[in-house]
Amino acid sequence: xxxxxxxxxxxxxxxxxxxxxxxxxxxxxxxxxxxxxxxxxxxxxxxxxxxxxxxxxxxxxxxxxxxxxxxxxxxxxxxxxxxxxxxxxxxxxxxxxxxxxxxxxxxxxxxxxxxxxxxxxxxxxxxxxxxxxxxxxxxxxxxxxxxxxxxxxxxxxxxxxxxxxxxxxxxxxxxxxxxxxxxxxxxxxxxxxxxxxxxxxxxxxxxxxxxxxxxxxxxxxxxxxxxxxxxxxxxxxxxxxxxxxxxxxxxxxxxxxxxxxxxxxxxxxxxxxxxxxxxxxxxxxxxxxxxxxxxxxxxxxxxxxxxxxx
Numbered sequence: 001x002x003x004x005x006x007x008x009x010x011x012x013x014x015x016x017x018x019x020x021x022x023x024x025x026x027x028x029x030x031x032x033x034x035x036x037x038x039x040x041x042x043x044x045x046x047x048x049x050x051x052x053x054x055x056x057x058x059x060x061x062x063x064x065x066x067x068x069x070x071x072x073x074x075x076x077x078x079x080x081x082x083x084x085x086x087x088x089x090x091x092x093x094x095x096x097x098x099x100x101x102x103x104x105x106x107x108x109x110x111x112x113x114x115x116x117x118x119x120x121x122x123x124x125x126x127x128x129x130x131x132x133x134x135x136x137x138x139x140x141x142x143x144x145x146x147x148x149x150x151x152x153x154x155x156x157x158x159x160x161x162x163x164x165x166x167x168x169x170x171x172x173x174x175x176x177x178x179x180x181x182x183x184x185x186x187x188x189x190x191x192x193x194x195x196x197x198x199x200x201x202x203x204x205x206x207x208x209x210x211x212x213x214x215x216x217x218x219x220x221x222x223x224x225x226x227x228x229x230x231x232x233x234x235x236x237x238x239x240x241x242x243x244x245x246x247x248x249x250x251x252x253x254x255x256x257x258x259x260x261x262x263x264x265x266x267x268x269x270x271x272x273x274x275x276x277x278x279x280x281x282x283x284x285x286x287x288x289x290x291x292x293x294x295x296x297x298x299x300x301x302x303x304x305x306x307x308x309x310x
Contacts, residue, residue, distance in 0.1 A: 024107040025052050028059035031104060035062050041284060042253040045291075047245030053115055053161035056107040060091065061125070061154055063104050068132040069203065081133055088126040092119055115160040116169075124149035137206040146207070147185050155184025162246040172241065179238030183254060186231035190257050193224060193264055197273030213273050221269040225261055232258050236298040247296035252288045254298040259287055 014022070032043070032055050043051055043058075067084050087105070094100040094109035095118070111117065128149030131142070138146060159180040163169045192199070192207045199205045200213040211220060232254060239250050256279060263277050279287070291298075 020106070021110060024103040024110070025056060027103040028052075028056045028107040031059040031062055035066075041288065042249050042256065045249035045252055045288070049114075050161050050164070050246055051249075053111040053164070054158050056104075056111040057117075057154065057157045057161065059104045060108040063087070064126065064129045068129050081130065084126065084129055084133070088122070091122060091126075095119060095122070111161060115157075115164040117157050117160045121153045121157055121160075124153050132203075132205065136204050138209050140209050143207065143209050147188055148181075151184040151188035152181035153184075155180035155182075155187075158184075162242050162250075166243060176238045176241055179235045182231040183235035183250075186228050186235060187253075187257055189224070189228045189231070190260050190264070193221075193228075193272065194260070194276050194278075198276070200273065216269040216272060218269045221272065222265065225265050228261050229258075232261065239296065239298050242296075244296070248291055251294070251296040251298045252291040255291055256284060256287045258298075259283065 029052075036058070043054055046054060064084065064087060067080055067087065071080050087102075090100055090102055090105050091108065094102075094105050095112050098109055098113055100106040100109055112122075126149075128146045131146055131149075135142065156177060159173060159176055163172055163176075166172050196213045196216065199207065206213060208224060211224070235254060239247060239254060242250060259279050260277065263279065264272070267277055
């Protein structure tokens with residue numbers, strides 16, 4: 001979007017397709033701003049064009065999530081599934097053509113083509129979204145598959161965006177991919193725990209295998225958080241390997257969710273179904289400040305920083 005503004009100040013008219021591309025990316029930014037204050041705050045630390053690419057990814061993810069979580073009043077049975085199917089088909093088609101009449105899909109497709117983000121990451125995501133329409137409780141296998149499709153592949157999509165200009169992209173991607181998956185999984189599991197009551201009472205879903213939200217014990221809460229903290233610890237080790245323009249934002253997001261984990265552990269298990277644990281705005285700003293002070297090195301990072309020119 002900034003490129004178009006620069007051209008406007010010089011009196012140069014952008015090509016029609018460039019205007020459409022810019023409007024699509026602006027639409028994606030609106031989606032993120034409306035639905036995710038924490039992510040929106042951390043994403044501001046990303047350098048361009050990575051910031052736009054990551055917003056484009058998250059906007060599509062959020063639209064799909066809203067399709068399954070917020071059905072239209074009075075909609076016929078199967079309407080959500082039909083809309084989700086249509087969105088997936090439109091997204092896969094846009095990966096091939098580079099264009100869509102759906103602005104969010106168009107923005108995502110542009111990012112996918114620029115960052116070598118392929119259908120093998122898109123299909124598992126929509127498979128997990130579809131699971132939300134017909135599965136109410138998970139066993140260990142279905143939970144692992146759901147987290148992979150709904151969160152781990154999103155981490156990999158963002159990693160593709162971070163490394164789009166890396167001259168040794170595939171080698172770095174292979175090295176960082178396990179950590180990106182673990183970070184995506186940690187984010188998802190934290191949100192499952194924060195939304196425990198709403199998911200059960202309003203949506204009729206139980207994500208954690210063997211956990212009854214209404215009878216959650218402190219010991220069960222701690223076991224779930226031990227797993228989350230292990231994911232965060234594993235992810236911290238690869239954040240310093242990211243390019244400089246992405247490292248600070250990912251560190252801030254990592255540390256924000258680590259802080260959420262701490263607050264969840266300090267909250268009695270019986271209260272987790274009745275209130276959503278949050279980090280106050282002042283706390284978020286302290287987390288971001290800490291990430292800046294540590295120069296993008298997350299709490300718990302255990303590897304040496306690999307220097308990047310960009």
